[in-house]
Amino acid sequence: MSAFTDLKALYAQPPPAFGKEALAQLWALDPEYTNLNNGSYGTPPKAVLQSAFEISQEIESNPDAFHRYGYQTRLQDARSKLGKLIGAERDEVFLVANATTGVGTVMRNFEWEKGDVIIICNTTYAAVSNIGAYLADAAPNPKLVVLELHFPLTHEEIIEKFKAVLASPEAQPAGPNNKRVAIIDSIISNPGVLLPWKELVKIAKEENVWSVVDAAHSIGQELDINLKEAQPDFWTSNCHKWLYSKRSCAVLYIPFRNQHIIKTTVPTSNYYIPLAKRNGNPNILEQFEWIGTLDYAPFLSVLEAIKFREWLGGERKINEYCHDLAVKGGRIVAEILGTQVMDPDASLTLNMVNVELPFPPTLKLSKELNMRLNKKLIEEHHAYSAWFFHNGKWWTRLSAQVFNDLDDFEKLGKVWLQVSNELKKEVEASSA
Known part of the structure; x- marks a missing residue:
């Protein structure tokens, strides 16, 4: 691997053919290593690694300048471009470390009550499943219900099973003021299959069930996501898997209509305002902009990743x-x-x-x-x-x-x- 990638020279030429030619010219992968596991960790191209390296050099040349006023405009730009990809407004899009963090942030912001219900699947990613298990273990102990999906299945069968579990006695909230929250995969991790998540979100909405979509594998792999049309209550996806950003980086979609639910980042930001002093202002933009001292190079590498993908052909x-x-x-x-x-x-x-x-x-x-x-x-x-x-x-x-x-x-x-x-x-x- 070359220690330096000339980004200007790269984009001045046409992209190579996909396959071995692209591997040799554009990726840092060992040519002797056969990687058919992009779904686990992602693999950023050398152009993104170069961009992230240059950002890291900028950070370390003057940490005060970067953290106090150097990254915010570019972070907004990254959120804007991500919003266009997923069909959302810039200020409905936030960047977090990974999809598990995204789901955890949403789930820990719900005000749980005894008699509430959390619905997951047996195929839910283990860390996300454990978020539901932890919340069920902690007071006030919302009930955890598991939808069993055993593949092979058709989309029609998945939809019917989802409807059945929502209608089942065990998934009913204890009282009229109790809530139900369903964690829905867009693409399951293992097995790696696409679910009819938009249909499941629609059904959840009709049944007055909150939908939290774990779309860890979606951005960069799934076309026509269009969250304005699908209208999940919350949605999160890893940018470092299929979108080619540097690891680790994920997008968290919090639509305007539900931003009152998210009172705090996880961990809580320096910009958190106690509820009694907010006067209706959720200020989550400021909170997510500075959770603490993070490595912002992966977040800002989204800009290079999107540019690189456009250069490849879109x-x-x-x-x-x-x-x-x-x-x-x-x-x-x-x-x-x-x-x-x-x-x-x-x-x-x-x-x-x-x-x-x-x-x-x-x-x-x-x-x-x-x-x-x-x-x-x-x-x-x-x-x-x-x-x-x-x-x-x-x-x-x-x-x-x-x-x-x-x-x-x-x-x-x-x-x-x-x-x-x-x-x-x-x-x-x-x-x-």
């Missing part, structure tokens, strides 16, 4: 390539493994595809297995895709990016086949 071109690659690559891996993709008609697939692994059915998840497989994939085979257990089977989630091509999927398929065969032999030997 959101539609990027995502059409990645979606097509995910669908075709998933079929290749399933053929190599002799298994199946979770979503054969690709109706739930964007840029992540789930393929069944031929692991022994008796294999149990453990810390030892987790460490062993991760090290084997990363250190021995120099490749990785996320893997997980769901609905009685083992799966791998393969993320397609513009620096990937079908050769990467073929390589991962062969790696997983070798790993599966090794596991089968060990299980057979231990039971002999």
Whole structure:
């Protein structure tokens, strides 16, 4: 990797072809490492790394100038550009560390009462699920209800299951003044499938249920988000996963109509105004602008990430390539493994595809297995895709990016086949 990227020279030339050419010219990834796990951590291009490095140099050249008056205008610009991407006004858009922070900020700002209900899914991301579990454990102990989703499922089946859980006796609030809050995924982490989240938000609204959308994987992967039209009560998405910002950075959407709910950032900002002194002013703009001493380089790198994506050809071109690659690559891996993709008609697939692994059915998840497989994939085979257990089977989630091509999927398929065969032999030997 070159230690320096000339941004002016970069944007003066046309972008390279997607795949290996883009990988070699635009990313800092080890060329010997096959990365089909963009969904976990994201992978910023060298242009964004360069921009973030220059911002860091600016910060350290005069920390007082930067923190006291140097970043605020650019932060507003980043929020404005993000708002255009997701269909929101600038002052409905806030930047936080990650989507878990976004969900946590919203959930901890609700004034919980005994008899309130929190609705999550069995597939809710673990840290977000634990936010619901913690709130249910803490006084006044709102009730936690879990919607079970076991894939493969169709969007129609998901909608019916959501309606059923909202109508179930266990999900009813204790009294007319109690509230219900549903945490809804837009794209589940594992399995990596698209939910009909806009329809679920609409149903929640009709049933007087607050909707908090965990859209960790949406921005940069999902086209036509349009929050003005969808009208979730709250929505949050990681910019460092699919949008190419430097890690870690997420957008938190708090529509004007619900800004009275958010009384404080988490942790509470120096600019917090006690409720008795607010005179109706929620002042969350000031609070989110300065929560404390943070690294603002990732937040401001959003500007370079958006510029870089426009130079590549824009959101539609990027995502059409990645979606097509995910669908075709998933079929290749399933053929190599002799298994199946979770979503054969690709109706739930964007840029992540789930393929069944031929692991022994008796294999149990453990810390030892987790460490062993991760090290084997990363250190021995120099490749990785996320893997997980769901609905009685083992799966791998393969993320397609513009620096990937079908050769990467073929390589991962062969790696997983070798790993599966090794596991089968060990299980057979231990039971002999």
